[in-house]
Amino acid sequence: MTRINPEFTNELKKYGAFDPNACYNCGNCTAVCTLSDEQNSFPRKMVRYSVLGLQDDIQTSLDPWLCYYCGECSTTCPREADPGELMMSLRRWLIARYDWTGLSGVLYKSPLASVAAFLVLAALVVWFGISMHFQLDTIMHYGHLFEMAAIAGVFVFILIPNLIHMWWLTVYKSGIRAPVSKYFTTAGNLIVHMFTQKRTLDCEENQIRWFEHFILVLGYLSLLITTVFLDWFSTQSMVIIVLGYLESAVIFIVTFDFIRRRIQKDKEISKHSHPSDWLFVIWLFLMGLTAFGVRLFIDLNIIENNVWIFVIQMIVLVQWALIIVPFGKWTHFLYRSFAMYFHEIIQPD
Numbered sequence: 413m414t415r416i417n418p419e420f421t422n423e424l425k426k427y428g429a430f431d432p433n434a435c436y437n438c439g440n441c442t443a444v445c446t447l448s449d450e451q452n453s454f455p456r457k458m459v460r461y462s463v464l465g466l467q468d469d470i471q472t473s474l475d476p477w478l479c480y481y482c483g484e485c486s487t488t489c490p491r492e493a494d495p496g497e498l499m500m501s502l503r504r505w506l507i508a509r510y511d512w513t514g515l516s517g518v519l520y521k522s523p524l525a526s527v528a529a530f531l532v533l534a535a536l537v538v539w540f541g542i543s544m545h546f547q548l549d550t551i552m553h554y555g556h557l558f559e560m561a562a563i564a565g566v567f568v569f570i571l572i573p574n575l576i577h578m579w580w581l582t583v584y585k586s587g588i589r590a591p592v593s594k595y596f597t598t599a600g601n602l603i604v605h606m607f608t609q610k611r612t613l614d615c616e617e618n619q620i621r622w623f624e625h626f627i628l629v630l631g632y633l634s635l636l637i638t639t640v641f642l643d644w645f646s647t648q649s650m651v652i653i654v655l656g657y658l659e660s661a662v663i664f665i666v667t668f669d670f671i672r673r674r675i676q677k678d679k680e681i682s683k684h685s686h687p688s689d690w691l692f693v694i695w696l697f698l699m700g701l702t703a704f705g706v707r708l709f710i711d712l713n714i715i716e717n718n719v720w721i722f723v724i725q726m727i728v729l730v731q732w733a734l735i736i737v738p739f740g741k742w743t744h745f746l747y748r749s750f751a752m753y754f755h756e757i758i759q760p761d
């Protein structure tokens with residue numbers, strides 16, 4: 413039996429901007445959305461579900477992830493109900509539903525909780541630095557170990573269980589039993605979606621955003637490999653050193669442009685910025701900038717007298733690895749790719 417949550421729209425407002433009472437069901441948004449077809453009234457179905465509080469139907473749906481946020485539905489809505497932002501808010505709400513720890517919901521709904529988490533983690537890093545007497549070699553060594561442990565721990569204990577929960581809600585509960593072989597035959601598309609997010613290209617307005625996003629993903633993933641597995645901060649290899657500089661520069665240059673757009677609000681998709689959006693772009697910018705700075709200080713032989721830069725880089729990294737990756741906006745990257753994959757699996761052959 414479908415459960416109705418009369419408080420759903422109030423709950424959803426905590427995840428973003430949306431005025432459900434403004435919608436008078438005219439259908440303009442469905443007419444412009446390229447995802448609409450005879451079976452699926454996009455995004456109006458989700459608007460109606462939200463207004464009616466059909467929470468169970470929303471949490472078992474992949475529709476919010478299929479939306480690539482071109483913003484056309486919001487531009488054409490005569491009532492400024494902002495259905496594009498509704499889809500974005502639903503994605504945040506879904507992340508909170510998939511997350512078994514419940515922390516995503518807390519951090520999405522309360523910017524204060526995010527600030528508190530940041531302060532606690534920053535204090536722990538400073539305390540660690542003090543207890544190690546700010547000896548550069550020691551804190552660099554433990555910093556490197558932390559990176560490896562955080563990646564493994566976050567994936568094993570948070571992200572993989574959450575993905576299984578997402579599969580349970582959206583595939584298993586749909587009642588469609590796809591043959592196991594389909595999970596393998598469609599796996600290639602999962603990788604393609606994950607690295608290219610090519611669905612964004614369906615929107616003409618998004619071409620530059622797609623390209624920036626694409627090189628950002630490449631820069632981010634390759635910097636991760638360069639710092640964690642190629643030990644960028646300790647290597648003597650000129651190739652790896654230059655590679656790390658390029659990757660970190662790509663990250664802070666591209667994210668600077670993302671921040672500029674959110675400030676200027678020049679496109680529909682930049683008009684509404686949830687605190688988690690700001691946290692994500694600013695932190696990615698700081699990740700690139702501080703990593704670049706640490707390596708530069710090493711190469712200029714001034715790091716020994718300026719350990720503070722490594723401590724700042726650690727504060728940024730710890731926040732990123734323990735808050736933003738497992739519970740924040742970073743997870744969109746993962747869930748959206750898996751949503752495409754699950755969507756393909758449950759399609760009839």
Ligand code: SF4
Binds near residue numbers: 434
């Ligand atoms: S265009 Fe606006 S008012 Fe019309 S159905 Fe869509 S959300 Fe509702």
Ligand code: SF4
Binds near residue numbers: 454478484
């Ligand atoms: S933002 Fe674009 S893709 Fe998403 S529902 Fe609106 S029109 Fe469709």
